[in-house]
Amino acid sequence: MMAKVALAVPCFNERGRLDVARFAQGAEQSDLQILFVDDGSTDGTADFIAEKIKDHPRLDLLRCEQNRGKSAAVREGVLHLAKERPEAEWIGFWDADLSTPIDEVRHMLEFHDLEGGRADAIWASRVMRAGSHIERRFKRHLFGRLFATAAGELLGVRAYDTQCGAKLFRREIVPAVFGEEFVSRWIFDVELYQRLGHDRILECPVLSWTDQPGSKISVFREFPQVFRDLFRIRARRLKR
Ligand SMILES: Nc1nc2c(ncn2[C@@H]2O[C@H](COP(=O)(O)OP(=O)(O)OP(=O)(O)O)[C@@H](O)[C@H]2O)c(=O)[nH]1
Numbered sequence: 001m002m003a004k005v006a007l008a009v010p011c012f013n014e015r016g017r018l019d020v021a022r023f024a025q026g027a028e029q030s031d032l033q034i035l036f037v038d039d040g041s042t043d044g045t046a047d048f049i050a051e052k053i054k055d056h057p058r059l060d061l062l063r064c065e066q067n068r069g070k071s072a073a074v075r076e077g078v079l080h081l082a083k084e085r086p087e088a089e090w091i092g093f094w095d096a097d098l099s100t101p102i103d104e105v106r107h108m109l110e111f112h113d114l115e116g117g118r119a120d121a122i123w124a125s126r127v128m129r130a131g132s133h134i135e136r137r138f139k140r141h142l143f144g145r146l147f148a149t150a151a152g153e154l155l156g157v158r159a160y161d162t163q164c165g166a167k168l169f170r171r172e173i174v175p176a177v178f179g180e181e182f183v184s185r186w187i188f189d190v191e192l193y194q195r196l197g198h199d200r201i202l203e204c205p206v207l208s209w210t211d212q213p214g215s216k217i218s219v220f221r222e223f224p225q226v227f228r229d230l231f232r233i234r235a236r237r238l239k240r
């Protein structure tokens, strides 16, 4: 039997893109609980979700009035689930665009078992390899590799891909790992890597990942901020 899993899905102005039916189907098939976290959307996302989830006991909504960015929404959602879903063995977060299909949850748990079942966190990773289907725009792939290289050099992150929006954590460790607020709005995954430590994380190469249109993160617009955040995270660590 599959371990019980609950996922927080950060949503900001997702009204035009969020496929609630696909989430509902995935939740049913993979035996999951899903919590959409609306991060102060201005396009009516929260009401849209509230209407759509009415008949789905596996889907919930948490409304945050103010927009505070992905990291804060994920943190709120995951902490909420750790408290309210004591039956869940694994708590995670998942991007709203379903670039990573929900059935990767099952694959990630199976992979974790295969690898000895010791890790406290399982992170989906977009490794291009024979047998998998990774469809990612060239520009984003390039930016991703550049980012991973910079994170490796500046912060000693030894992961292939910290930024995939599909991650699971053992419920017991959630309060400690997510307790403190994050420095960065976007690259908080790097902070999670630092908080957990290399050996407690297992990267799982996804079977399938597909770039979805309607991304809210423009590589060029965010570029300076992302690199500034790497230095901010480093400065914070050096201060300790
Ligand atoms: N809470 C919150 N979530 C956001 C915000 N902007 C984007 N998100 C969420 O973050 C997730 C990823 O956003 P995307 O727009 O898909 O980002 P992306 O550029 O496609 O990034 P990749 O999928 O990694 O290529 C989605 O669940 C979004 O709803 C924001 O300001 N606040």
Ligand SMILES: [Mg+2]
Pocket (backbone or CB within 6 Å): 095, 097, 099, 212, 215
């Ligand atoms: Mg995306």
